[in-house]
Amino acid sequence: MCGRYTLYHDEEDLSTLFELDAFAVAPRYNVAPTQTVPIVRVGEGGRRERVDARWGLVPGWVKEPRAFKALLFNARSETVAEKPSFRDAARRTRCAVPASGFFEWTVGDGGRKQPWYIHRRDGAPMVFAGLYAERGDGGPSLSTTILTTEPNATLAALHDRMPVVLDPSAIARWLDPDQRDPHALDDLLVPCPDAWLEAYPVGPEVGNARVDEPSLIQRA
Numbered sequence: 001m002c003g004r005y006t007l008y009h010d011e012e013d014l015s016t017l018f019e020l021d022a023f024a025v026a027p028r029y030n031v032a033p034t035q036t037v038p039i040v041r042v043g044e045g046g047r048r049e050r051v052d053a054r055w056g057l058v059p060g061w062v063k064e065p066r067a068f069k070a071l072l073f074n075a076r077s078e079t080v081a082e083k084p085s086f087r088d089a090a091r092r093t094r095c096a097v098p099a100s101g102f103f104e105w106t107v108g109d110g111g112r113k114q115p116w117y118i119h120r121r122d123g124a125p126m127v128f129a130g131l132y133a134e135r136g137d138g139g140p141s142l143s144t145t146i147l148t149t150e151p152n153a154t155l156a157a158l159h160d161r162m163p164v165v166l167d168p169s170a171i172a173r174w175l176d177p178d179q180r181d182p183h184a185l186d187d188l189l190v191p192c193p194d195a196w197l198e199a200y201p202v203g204p205e206v207g208n209a210r211v212d213e214p215s216l217i218q219r220a
Contacts (some may be wrong), residue, residue, distance in 0.1 A: 002128070002163040004206060005031050005102035005115075006217060007038070009125040014098055017092040017125055017168060023098075024048055029045040029216045031055070031072040032209040033100075039130060039144050041115035042175045052143035053095075053132055059085045060133050075131060077164055077189035078211050081182040086145070089131035090182040096171055097128040097146055101217065103206055104158045104199070115206050116158055117217050118199045129174055129189065145148040152191035154199060159202060 014023035018040045043049040057072040058065045080086040101119030132144040147164040155162045201220040
């Protein structure tokens with residue numbers, strides 16, 4: 001978790017949320033690891049900007065990025081400050097990952113997998129806490145990962161992890177480039193309130209990353 005998510009909110013919703021002049025993005029209903037995704041960071045001059053990144057972090061210390069096979073699309077929030085793959089990014093290059101919702105799977109009788117779609121009850125977009133890495137040596141120029149935490153009560157029946165969903169009021173603190181002590185942000189890396197989220201079953205087609213249609217989020 002989180003291994004698939006959606007992003008279909010319109011430009012006005014996203015630009016208002018992130019306090020940007022514009023945030024154009026084509027609707028996506030099945031975002032998968034290694035794909036290019038939009039993230040928000042603080043760029044040069046201290047201004048927020050929307051940039052594209054590969055979903056799956058390639059740490060700066062990797063000498064041969066094209067040969068790096070680990071799919072670091074999630075990072076456990078409890079250990080990012082110490083893990084070699086994430087500790088530099090946790091101190092220096094934090095980002096916000098916009099989403100409309102995400103998918104999770106349960107396993108039923110006979111090993112049958114049931115996908116579930118999780119979104120905000122109020123219809124607002126989500127903000128995942130993320131990290132990114134930047135490099136210019138033949139690997140992806142920008143790559144990103146989504147932080148996870150323990151599940152809240154809504155998600156506990158589906159999975160033992162969930163993405164860190166930030167309160168919009170916490171975006172500025174999370175992105176602050178002057179904050180180099182990741183433990184000072186530990187209070188943000190917790191499960192979001194139970195009442196924020198709704199989960200419902202959807203069809204199995206979401207398991208195919210080549211399928212990207214609005215029908216993927218219809219109730220089964």
